[in-house]
Amino acid sequence: MNSKKRFSIAMDMDTPDGIPVAPMVNVPHASRVLGVKPWEYVTDNKLYVKGQIMAQQKYGYDWIFNHQPIQGITADEKKAMTRDKDYVIIPTELGPKIKIPLLGGPAVKEPALKDYSQLDELAMPDLDKPGRMEPLEELLKQTGESVYICSKIQAPFHYAAEWMRGMSDFMLDMLMRPADVHRLLDFMADVAIETGKKQIDIGTHGIMMEDPSAASQVISPEHYREFAYPYEKKVCRALNKYGGDVIIHICGDTTKILEDLAKTGAKCLSVDEHVNLADAMERVGNKVSLFGNVSVGTLFEGSEKQIKDNVKNCIDDAGHKGYIVSSSCGLHSGTPFENIHRMVKAAREFGI
Amino acid sequence: MIKEAIINGDIDNIEGIVKGALDSGTAPDDVLGEMIAGMEIVGEKFEKKEYYVPETLLSAHTMQKGLDLLRPLLPYKKSDKRGLIIIGTVEGDVHDIGKNLVAMFEEGAGFEVHNLGRDVATSEFVAKARELRPDIVGLSAMMSTSMEKMGEVIEEFKKEGLRENVLFIIGGAAPTEEFAREIGADGYAEDAAKAVRLCEKLMSERR
Numbered sequence: 001m002n003s004k005k006r007f008s009i010a011m012d013m014d015t016p017d018g019i020p021v022a023p024m025v026n027v028p029h030a031s032r033v034l035g036v037k038p039w040e041y042v043t044d045n046k047l048y049v050k051g052q053i054m055a056q057q058k059y060g061y062d063w064i065f066n067h068q069p070i071q072g073i074t075a076d077e078k079k080a081m082t083r084d085k086d087y088v089i090i091p092t093e094l095g096p097k098i099k100i101p102l103l104g105g106p107a108v109k110e111p112a113l114k115d116y117s118q119l120d121e122l123a124m125p126d127l128d129k130p131g132r133m134e135p136l137e138e139l140l141k142q143t144g145e146s147v148y149i150c151s152k153i154q155a156p157f158h159y160a161a162e163w164m165r166g167m168s169d170f171m172l173d174m175l176m177r178p179a180d181v182h183r184l185l186d187f188m189a190d191v192a193i194e195t196g197k198k199q200i201d202i203g204t205h206g207i208m209m210e211d212p213s214a215a216s217q218v219i220s221p222e223h224y225r226e227f228a229y230p231y232e233k234k235v236c237r238a239l240n241k242y243g244g245d246v247i248i249h250i251c252g253d254t255t256k257i258l259e260d261l262a263k264t265g266a267k268c269l270s271v272d273e274h275v276n277l278a279d280a281m282e283r284v285g286n287k288v289s290l291f292g293n294v295s296v297g298t299l300f301e302g303s304e305k306q307i308k309d310n311v312k313n314c315i316d317d318a319g320h321k322g323y324i325v326s327s328s329c330g331l332h333s334g335t336p337f338e339n340i341h342r343m344v345k346a347a348r349e350f351g352i
Numbered sequence: 353m354i355k356e357a358i359i360n361g362d363i364d365n366i367e368g369i370v371k372g373a374l375d376s377g378t379a380p381d382d383v384l385g386e387m388i389a390g391m392e393i394v395g396e397k398f399e400k401k402e403y404y405v406p407e408t409l410l411s412a413h414t415m416q417k418g419l420d421l422l423r424p425l426l427p428y429k430k431s432d433k434r435g436l437i438i439i440g441t442v443e444g445d446v447h448d449i450g451k452n453l454v455a456m457f458e459e460g461a462g463f464e465v466h467n468l469g470r471d472v473a474t475s476e477f478v479a480k481a482r483e484l485r486p487d488i489v490g491l492s493a494m495m496s497t498s499m500e501k502m503g504e505v506i507e508e509f510k511k512e513g514l515r516e517n518v519l520f521i522i523g524g525a526a527p528t529e530e531f532a533r534e535i536g537a538d539g540y541a542e543d544a545a546k547a548v549r550l551c552e553k554l555m556s557e558r559r
Binding site: 087099101172176218 | 361363404405407409410413443444445447448449452471495498
């Protein structure tokens with residue numbers, strides 16, 4: 001059974017020949033595998049594709065996480081980006097400026113909306129711009145037959161909070177101008193849906209929708225249900241209808257909102273290490289498959305035995321059906337290569 | 353009344369409430385005391401997960417608005433302040449909610465706070481420390497990738513001969529108590545309410 005098949009069966013809540021393993025190899029890690037600076041990796045579609053394929057082949061895990069938040073970089077963006085010694089700043093199509101530092105992944109340097117009147121001027125990003133979908137096309141062409149290609153979209157709540165408005169202002173907006181917040185979220189849901197549909201058209205096997213700003217350390221379950229859940233659901237349902245499978249990832253402790261997440265229409269939930277997999281499987285395992293949650297801290301600085309034990313515990317808790325071994329979140333930048341080898345090896349050993 | 357307005361984040365009415373209290377003869381110091389008492393409750397609610405970030409931020413902003421009215425009436429000399437703090441998120445990290453909450457809580461507790469913002473270069477921490485002579489320097493990092501910068505800031509203060517004069521506190525999602533010890537910081541706090549208590553403790557030990 002090849003990786004793509006193995007991953008798909010687990011996504012479908014069934015039991016493949018072995019549990020798939022799929023660490024969240026992100027900008028800091030993949031660029032190190034490739035031996036280039038993070039900003040070189042992010043701003044060159046060919047290097048980006050090369051880095052992801054190189055990492056998959058090096059470790060032999062079952063998926064490729066096509067993880068760029070704005071997809072591939074376009075010629076316009078390359079022209080408009082400013083470069084310092086250690087970082088670059090890229091103005092993105094909807095307005096937010098992102099910074100790619102020497103260490104670490106992209107972060108929003110400047111959100112787009114100073115006030116909500118600007119919302120009326122926002123137009124849907126042009127997903128047909130040359131370069132935008134180049135990484136996905138290339139990944140599919142080069143490894144799409146045998147490896148599961150999962151492409152990222154940003155959840156409406158996270159895109160609105162972190163990218164468009166800035167977290168502090170957005171948090172206050174939720175309490176002080178909820179109607180405007182919902183208007184913005186509606187637009188961001190359309191962006192997510194159009195992006196996901198485009199990825200499905202091109203042939204992505206799955207979609208990973210990340211909503212870290214909706215973590216239960218940040219907002220209450222009540223606010224999650226009012227501002228995050230309805231839009232996650234809207235996006236999942238639209239993409240399901242279009243034939244797409246969605247994994248939702250939220251960082252932190254999602255224990256209190258697991259049942260909601262399972263009702264969004266997502267096929268699979270990616271949970272952080274704060275969530276108990278046995279408990280999650282019992283509560284929502286009949287509705288969704290689960291993905292997670294080997295501690296990124298242990299992968300960063302744990303011993304060989306700690307990593308092995310962590311993978312084994314995850315499998316003991318989750319079982320073999322409808323489960324994919326992954327890291328609890330994106331890998332820390334200094335995570336030793338050897339530790340990802342150890343994670344994959346343990347998953348192969350205990351996942352049979 | 354003032355205390356409740358802070359707890360409930362009554363940002364639209366806080367100015368009127370503070371003015372009313374002052375007009376009816378309440379001393380500015382007592383108004384401030386009420387606001388601090390309110391923020392203490394907010395801190396407790398945040399720790400108990402009755403409040404999350406939006407509610408806590410709204411209370412902190414409400415207090416800021418009240419403080420703006422009060423400040424000219426509180427003729428503190430610097431020596432009356434509980435201490436001077438400079439605080440910022442280290443370079444490469446643009447997260448600032450937690451750090452802003454700490455800054456507002458500390459200010460509410462009577463510290464003089466200079467918030468340097470986010471993505472603050474090491475050289476800027478040094479320059480500001482020379483200029484303002486702070487008692488405490490607060491460093492924040494949300495991402496494990498930027499955590500390493502915290503140690504770099506402390507090393508740079510050593511090189512520049514500034515380390516002995518300041519206390520370093522660190523916080524944010526990434527660092528831990530153990531990490532604080534490793535890089536030679538003087539203290540670590542998990543959240544804004546604990547950061548206030550940490551600063552109070554450090555300052556009293558110093559005297």
